[in-house]
Amino acid sequence: MENDSSGQIRMMQGNQACAEGALAAGCRFFAGYPITPSSEIAEHLSVALPKLGGKFIQMEDEIAAMGAIIGASLAGMKSLTATSGPGFSLKQENIGYAGMAEVPCVVINVMRGGPSTGMPTLPAQMDVQQARWGSHGDRGVIVLVADSAQESYEQTIRAFNLAEKYMTPVILLLDEIVGHTTEKVIIPERSEYEIIDRKKPDLPPDKYLPYRETEDLIPVLATFGTGYKYNVTGLCHNETGFPTNDPAIIGAQIKRLTDKIIIHKKDIIRNRMVMLEDAEIAIFAYGSVARSARSALAKCREAGIKAGLFQPTVLWPFPEDDIREVAGRVKGFVVPEMNMGQMAREVERACRRDTPVHRLNRVDGQPITPGEIVDLIKGVV
Amino acid sequence: MFNYLEYIRESNFPHIWCAGCGDGIILKALIRAIDKLGMSRDESVMVSGIGCSSRTPGYMDINTLHTTHGRALPFATGVKLANPDLKVIVITGDGDATAIGGNHFIHAARRNIDLTVLLYNNYIYGMTGGQCSPMTPVGSKASTAQHGNLEPSFNTSGLAIAAGASFVARTDVYHVQQCEKFISKALQKKGFSLVEIMTPCPTAYGRRNKMANPVTMMEWLKDNMVPVAKYDKMTDQEREGKVSAGILCDIDKAEFTAEYDKLIKKVRTE
Numbered sequence: 001m002e003n004d005s006s007g008q009i010r011m012m013q014g015n016q017a018c019a020e021g022a023l024a025a026g027c028r029f030f031a032g033y034p035i036t037p038s039s040e041i042a043e044h045l046s047v048a049l050p051k052l053g054g055k056f057i058q059m060e061d062e063i064a065a066m067g068a069i070i071g072a073s074l075a076g077m078k079s080l081t082a083t084s085g086p087g088f089s090l091k092q093e094n095i096g097y098a099g100m101a102e103v104p105c106v107v108i109n110v111m112r113g114g115p116s117t118g119m120p121t122l123p124a125q126m127d128v129q130q131a132r133w134g135s136h137g138d139r140g141v142i143v144l145v146a147d148s149a150q151e152s153y154e155q156t157i158r159a160f161n162l163a164e165k166y167m168t169p170v171i172l173l174l175d176e177i178v179g180h181t182t183e184k185v186i187i188p189e190r191s192e193y194e195i196i197d198r199k200k201p202d203l204p205p206d207k208y209l210p211y212r213e214t215e216d217l218i219p220v221l222a223t224f225g226t227g228y229k230y231n232v233t234g235l236c237h238n239e240t241g242f243p244t245n246d247p248a249i250i251g252a253q254i255k256r257l258t259d260k261i262i263i264h265k266k267d268i269i270r271n272r273m274v275m276l277e278d279a280e281i282a283i284f285a286y287g288s289v290a291r292s293a294r295s296a297l298a299k300c301r302e303a304g305i306k307a308g309l310f311q312p313t314v315l316w317p318f319p320e321d322d323i324r325e326v327a328g329r330v331k332g333f334v335v336p337e338m339n340m341g342q343m344a345r346e347v348e349r350a351c352r353r354d355t356p357v358h359r360l361n362r363v364d365g366q367p368i369t370p371g372e373i374v375d376l377i378k379g380v381v
Numbered sequence: 382m383f384n385y386l387e388y389i390r391e392s393n394f395p396h397i398w399c400a401g402c403g404d405g406i407i408l409k410a411l412i413r414a415i416d417k418l419g420m421s422r423d424e425s426v427m428v429s430g431i432g433c434s435s436r437t438p439g440y441m442d443i444n445t446l447h448t449t450h451g452r453a454l455p456f457a458t459g460v461k462l463a464n465p466d467l468k469v470i471v472i473t474g475d476g477d478a479t480a481i482g483g484n485h486f487i488h489a490a491r492r493n494i495d496l497t498v499l500l501y502n503n504y505i506y507g508m509t510g511g512q513c514s515p516m517t518p519v520g521s522k523a524s525t526a527q528h529g530n531l532e533p534s535f536n537t538s539g540l541a542i543a544a545g546a547s548f549v550a551r552t553d554v555y556h557v558q559q560c561e562k563f564i565s566k567a568l569q570k571k572g573f574s575l576v577e578i579m580t581p582c583p584t585a586y587g588r589r590n591k592m593a594n595p596v597t598m599m600e601w602l603k604d605n606m607v608p609v610a611k612y613d614k615m616t617d618q619e620r621e622g623k624v625s626a627g628i629l630c631d632i633d634k635a636e637f638t639a640e641y642d643k644l645i646k647k648v649r650t651e
Contacts, residue, residue, distance in 0.1 A: 031455075050641075050648045055462050055463060064452070064454075064455035067449070067458075068462070071428070071446065071457060072462065073459075074446060074460060225423065227423045229422060229444050230444070231447065233439075234449055235447070
């Protein structure tokens with residue numbers, strides 16, 4: 001791995017940290033299209049990738065960028081694209097293709113306010129449900145979220161690892177605050193993190209079936225040009241990769257696309273639990289809002305309020321079981337979000353009405369402050 | 382007799398194309414061209430979009446990538462740029478390449494990336510039942526132009542030349558030896574190469590335009606495809622209803638993936 005900066009402490013933007021994390025993960029292909037507030041990821045990689053023998057290309061539009069990274073991945077390169085709200089909408093069809101054809105790749109969406117062109121330079125968390133349900137059809141998805149430049153670096157590496165391990169597109173969500181805040185990043189030593197590469201076929205070409213159902217439900221796709229001639233399509237397909245209209249095969253394939261994420265959810269889901277052991281009220285917060293929540297938590301504890309923080313670093317699959325467990329111990333959840341309550345509804349669903357969920361929503365492009373969270377908590381306890 | 386079986390995925394036959402469709406003629410011409418050039422199929426990838434034409438790769442024993450509607454060129458760009466040693470052939474249709482994929486079409490030509498594009502032009506959206514495409518001639522009928530099409534069509538080959546392609550040729554499935562020859566030339570060209578191949582769709586186009594019989598459509602190609610040297614000397618009146626055939630552009634210039642490799646060498650020695 002060509003990463004000469006390990007162990008260093010550096011100042012960098014969240015966006016730059018994503019680019020650096022991608023290189024550390026072994027990403028050697030980036031295709032993108034300019035869009036605020038994510039363009040720094042592309043700009044940084046346009047400089048860095050050719051120096052490592054990798055490829056950067058600015059495509060004619062967002063759709064093309066998504067298509068190009070799927071093609072590059074099938075040709076054997078770990079591939080990344082980065083975008084923001086409107087671009088994320090445009091990419092959805094090809095994200096669904098990568099899900100259906102099970103091609104590993106990573107999509108970073110630095111969230112800005114919407115709908116439509118919305119607020120190009122202001123933060124929001126309005127794409128968290130789109131990340132789950134944005135493309136048509138039904139399949140399991142993996143969506144990570146980062147709250148800082150440090151976590152942007154680490155989560156980008158994890159996004160590549162999960163993509164390669166589960167043969168699926170992985171979405172990493174930042175919000176504009178995280179993407180554009182310059183802060184300290186400790187570049188981890190190579191020994192501190194794992195790098196996962198997709199499996200290679202262990203059968204000769206004449207015995208190889210790309211979409212053969214395996215015990216772990218994850219297919220093994222050969223790299224184009226390595227002697228395994230097979231078909232990749234977005235149509236419902238059988239184990240050979242060719243289109244089929246057989247209801248039994250179609251049903252099993254679509255079910256497997258969901259199951260291959262769900263049966264591995266314990267390996268995928270990671271939460272940060274802060275002071276939840278004795279907590280009476282739990283804050284559910286992610287992204288930049290989790291930083292305000294940590295500050296709010298300290299203020300609450302100073303005031304004698306037993307608050308705790310549940311911070312998911314994986315939004316999808318949703319940590320339903322973990323929320324359910326915490327819900328049994330606390331008197332209520334507080335869910336501050338820079339949207340109209342997109343994840344609060346998931347928390348409510350997990351609590352099954354046994355535990356009240358209090359929402360705090362800002363959709364004006366302004367960050368949620370610790371004071372706002374403290375005020376809400378004081379109001380409910 | 383040429384043995385096609387070595388090159389096809391026999392288990393995927395019978396094919397989906399209608400009786401009288403010209404797409405199988407192109408498939409066979411492509412196979413013969415690949416065979417004569419001695420191309421390695423392990424190191425070749427066929428990428429297609431959506432539509433009747435785009436089902437071609439599925440019948441060939443080669444690395445095949447059947448993508449989303451109009452997007453074959455971006456996927457192919459990713460494959461080629463990630464591994465320039467791969468020979469990448471793109472199969473597309475008039476609707477796929479010039480309507481939904483129009484933006485990718487002009488930009489892939491502009492970049493002059495080394496892709497061989499076979500554009501099957503049958504004047505219609507065949508797979509979805511005969512809607513008009515950007516190539517449907519003015520006055521022709523389609524399921525979404527039942528009173529006759531009002532919109533002028535693209536000069537697709539001209540568009541590719543203007544955008545920056547290295548090699549552009551137009552041919553048809555009646556003149557099948559020419560078709561094979563142009564495909565072969567396109568495969569050998571380093572740069573963006575396009576072969577626009579006129580192919581009949583009696584089911585979706587002919588049926589609505591007094592050419593329901595496949596033989597009538599073949600005769601139309603025989604009578605109306607005019608060698609480009611002759612076409613150039615014709616008056617506008619004589620050109621009415623005729624289509625020029627031949628090599629329309631063949632130039633050598635900087636190819637994108639080769640230029641990228643030079644860039645890598647440059648930045649690594651700086």
